[in-house]
Amino acid sequence: MAKTTVSDLDLNGKKVLMRVDFNVPIKDGVVGDTSRIVGAIPTIKYVIEHGGKAVLFSHLGRIKSEDDKEGLSLRPVAEKLSELINKPVTFVPETEGKKLEDSVNDMNNGDILLVQNTRYEDVVDGENIKRESKNDPKLGKYWASLGDCFVNDAFGTAHREHASNVGIARAMEANNKPVAAGFLMEKEIKFIGGAVNDPKRPFVAILGGAKVSDKIGVIDNLLGKADKIIIGGGMTYTFYAAKGYSIGNSLVEKDKIDTAKEILQKGGDKIVLPIDSVVAPEFKNDAPTEVVGEDIPDGQMALDIGPKSIKLFEDVLRDAKTVVWNGPMGVFEMSNFAEGTLSVGRFLGDLKDATTVVGGGDSTAAVNQLGVADKLSHVSTGGGASLEYMEGKTLPGIASITDK
Structure with a gap:
């Protein structure tokens, strides 16, 4: 069955939620292998060049306690993406709340925003509850509420049923909002x-x-x-x-x-x-x-x-x-x-x-x-x-x- 792809969507002025795979090695705050970031750039560029506002979600590593969070922030990835795409990337160090909502709502066409590591939601107030990894429907619904459409370009997590891929997609479809494959996902399927x-x-x-x-x-x-x-x-x-x-x-x-x-x-x-x-x-x-x-x-x-x-x-x-x-x-x-x-x-x-x-x-x-x-x-x-x-x-x- 052929899947809807990002090139099928009207992106102009839309808040485009994108699941990317930025699960990259980071040592002392420096990104090592950048191939996964580079792999996502064609889809990100397409979205912003067509007037979309790119809101990026990714996991990084595994988070089992509050102590894990500091070393698994996506901030270094935002900086590396900005360098590779030669454009500012706004990093929001939170996964939900007013700061995230305001940051998304303040975006202009062509802007890029990276949300904090989705697996921060696996540990909340010190409890290992795996909201992201176990696909908490409330979390998927919340993230879906931030955008107008969803583009999944993270084939590396396609075999997992997480809130940031399947959860967002289901909530989007429930509200008749489009869910599409990015270019990388499209290529893997093909x-x-x-x-x-x-x-x-x-x-x-x-x-x-x-x-x-x-x-x-x-x-x-x-x-x-x-x-x-x-x-x-x-x-x-x-x-x-x-x-x-x-x-x-x-x-x-x-x-x-x-x-x-x-x-x-x-x-x-x-x-x-x-x-x-x-x-x-x-x-x-x-x-x-x-x-x-x-x-x-x-x-x-x-x-x-x-x-x-x-x-x-x-x-x-x-x-x-x-x-x-x-x-x-x-x-x-x-x-x-x-x-x-x-x-x-x-x-x-x-x-x-x-x-x-x-x-x-x-x-x-x-x-x-x-x-x-x-x-x-x-x-x-x-x-x-x-x-x-x-x-x-x-x-x-x-x-x-x-x-x-």
Whole structure:
């Protein structure tokens, strides 16, 4: 179902409530990685350039006590956004009350205002009541009352039902006010949803990471959709155990071996596993390494895919027209065990005439490190959200956007 987008709205003179994802690292009051802020700027610019008043909501971190609040203020984010967008950004250090209401009402067309961290509402008067995280309908209704329409551009929280996304959306729709996707959300729906539900073929999924349990739902959903599913990372060795290979000291989820057997039986030759691994006796970057086949020797642990696996995976990917990648091929944070992940990123960057979608922290870090992100069709901004979307789950943040 196509969703209403920000470009469908009449924004001139309107107070446009926007859910953005400014959950960024902050140390000593300084914003580290700005990619999430940068990702929201096209939608913010569109709103203000079309005469709207942009009222921004975001969470930052987790707040479990009053003491958490000081270090999780969005003030540094307001300052960084102002610098990046080259325009003043009003910061309101409160989440409700007269000061917030007056500040919103005093805005002129083209102004930008950032509300304090929505998770300040999780702890009120010292009590951990989670008004934001548990989607208190009164809070969503209050925030909705501040604006004329709502634009959700925070895909990273689309799998969560919070007051600042679903709560505002429901209250807006109850009052016949429009709820739309921002450009970033629209892109996620188009590329992840499109890749999984209407792919150009051959469609190849690459799934990595440590645990089978994290990816069971995704694998199960994709078995009926993908032409091939490449599996790498630590979860490989649960599948190895299911096939009867020796796994040495490699990571294994013993309680998921039977599940892995079922997946292998159901998937047949759709499932592509590594055929060699880089192993070491210790979980250390400077540990001595060797490349072994499918049986991992006693006393060794597999920490990356080997060169034959890299070639196998590239052969599978060579003719692909749609590729979705989520999760590393090895212990990517250690440079001596990063080559498998980097090789996949490198190959996808060079893949011609294909839709390439990458999600997940390490996969995203790999394509950024390689400088190939701009060669890919889409790099997702949502970790958990992109995984759940790939599982075929209904994400409440997307479901609450008005259908066209």
